[in-house]
Every structure is written in structure tokens, then in C-alpha cells.
Amino acid sequence: MNLLKTQLQRMVAAFMALMGTTVLASANKPEPWQMTFQEAATDNMTTITDFNNFLLILMTIITVFVLALLLYVMLRFNAKANPTPSKTSHNTLIEVLWTVLPIVILVVIAVPSFRLLYFQRVIPEVEMTVKAVGYQWYWGYEYPDHGDFAFDSLMLNDDERGDQPRLLATDTAMVVPVDTTIRVVVTGADVLHSFAMPAFGLKIDAIPGRLNETWFKANKTGTFYGQCSELCGIRHAFMPIRIEVVEKEAFASWVEKAQEEYAEIDSSNGQFAGLQNLTTPRQ
Ligand SMILES: [Cu+2]
Numbered sequence: 001m002n003l004l005k006t007q008l009q010r011m012v013a014a015f016m017a018l019m020g021t022t023v024l025a026s027a028n029k030p031e032p033w034q035m036t037f038q039e040a041a042t043d044n045m046t047t048i049t050d051f052n053n054f055l056l057i058l059m060t061i062i063t064v065f066v067l068a069l070l071l072y073v074m075l076r077f078n079a080k081a082n083p084t085p086s087k088t089s090h091n092t093l094i095e096v097l098w099t100v101l102p103i104v105i106l107v108v109i110a111v112p113s114f115r116l117l118y119f120q121r122v123i124p125e126v127e128m129t130v131k132a133v134g135y136q137w138y139w140g141y142e143y144p145d146h147g148d149f150a151f152d153s154l155m156l157n158d159d160e161r162g163d164q165p166r167l168l169a170t171d172t173a174m175v176v177p178v179d180t181t182i183r184v185v186v187t188g189a190d191v192l193h194s195f196a197m198p199a200f201g202l203k204i205d206a207i208p209g210r211l212n213e214t215w216f217k218a219n220k221t222g223t224f225y226g227q228c229s230e231l232c233g234i235r236h237a238f239m240p241i242r243i244e245v246v247e248k249e250a251f252a253s254w255v256e257k258a259q260e261e262y263a264e265i266d267s268s269n270g271q272f273a274g275l276q277n278l279t280t281p282r283q
Pocket of ligand 1: 194231236
């Protein structure tokens, strides 16, 4: 099985090279002319990438096979090459094959597909929870396990962003420790938003009045950029998501600072915080 996997990985690498792209196209944010996924930072995204590559190979084989059949028929059985056509109308073997083979192919696709779906959907034992709230048009983060502090994360414009990428730069970031299973609960304060982080293979709708949950476990430190992925109004394109994955000690000291710097959640108006923000635009 392992041998098959390395063999498969080699095929994928060769295929990608053939397509004129590199497997390691980029890290943590979108790059100009990027053709492949961002480099995976979770096991989930690694599995998604492998599954995508597997399907790409399968699709290519099927497409080339059908193309070859078509070319063969066009050349071998055109009116000139084959003036007196055969009257054959049935061939049991071929009919069984073209029924059974697609079924087998679909099962081969379904098994890893469902395995991946369960891996994403079944939330493992988590070590901490972060709540992400979508507002028109920025994200807010709450840390219920670390003293209930909350803060907003707004996009920085070109004058403010420094080295951060354009349209992805934010003033504050959701900070999380590396190698830690984190539950993300997501909701919307006003309209539908979607919390998405490509390098984590994470995307989940933020729905007003409803709490969605997902999870991730980042296996490397770094800055990761994502965006709201549900059309949510005029400034939908300007509510980026920045996640800083740091070592556990760095996270602990960030929490201490954050507890002082950021306000504690005021539960008396928490539910309507988003609605108030509707009437007082943040930018
Ligand atoms: Cu949005």
C-alpha cells in the first residue's frame, strides 16, 4: 500500500511537471499565476490536495482513452477506409464492460471521498475553541477558553499594510498555537459570510442565528491568509482573514497580552453587537 502511495506521488509530481506547474507553487497566500493549491498546512489540506491530484490523473486517463477511441473510429471506420460497414449491433462483452467499469471507477472515487468527508466533519477531541464572527465587513474573534476576550480584525489599506499583501492585510490576527486541535465556531452577525482558509482546507458558512463548527490542526507556524467566501455585500472583497500560527509558548504570552489589550465579551449586548455595527460602518 505504501509502495503504491509513493508510486502515486511520483506520478503526481511527474504529471504536475508536465503541466508546467510546480507542486510547491506557493505558501500561505495566493501567488500571481498560481495554478495549484496553496501549500498545505494541515493534514486535512494534504488529503484534499492528494485527492485532487488523484482525480486529475484519473480524469486524464479517461479523457485520453476516449480521445484515442474517437480517433481510432474516425480513421479506421470512415467511409473511405471502411466502405462496407459491418452490421453488428450487439457485443455482450463490451456492453458488460462499459457498465461495470464506470461503476468500479465511481466506487474507487467514492471511498477516499467519503473518508475525507468524515475526517472533516467529525470533530476530534479539541484543545481549545475560537469563535469567528462575520460582520459587514470585517471578522471578529472571541477566545472563550482564554478569559473570554474578543477583538475585531479589519483590513489595512495600502498606506497601512507595510509588508502584508494587498487586500489580505489585517490589523489584528486570529492567533493560534501550532500542533493543536482547534475548534472554530463560526456565525454571522448580520448576513451570510463564509470563513475560509485555503492552506488549512477550511471553509464554512457564517450564518446569522446559527453556530457552525469546524476544526483544524496546523502543523507548521506562519502567517496564513484567507478571505470571506460568501458574497455578503458591497465590501465583501475587503474582509480578509489572517491566522498567525505560533509556537505554544508564544501563544501563551500573546494570550496574556491580549487579555489586557482586548475587551472582555460583554454578554449583555453580544447578540446585537453586529446590528449596532450595521449603523456605524467601521471603515
Ligand atoms: Cu463577508
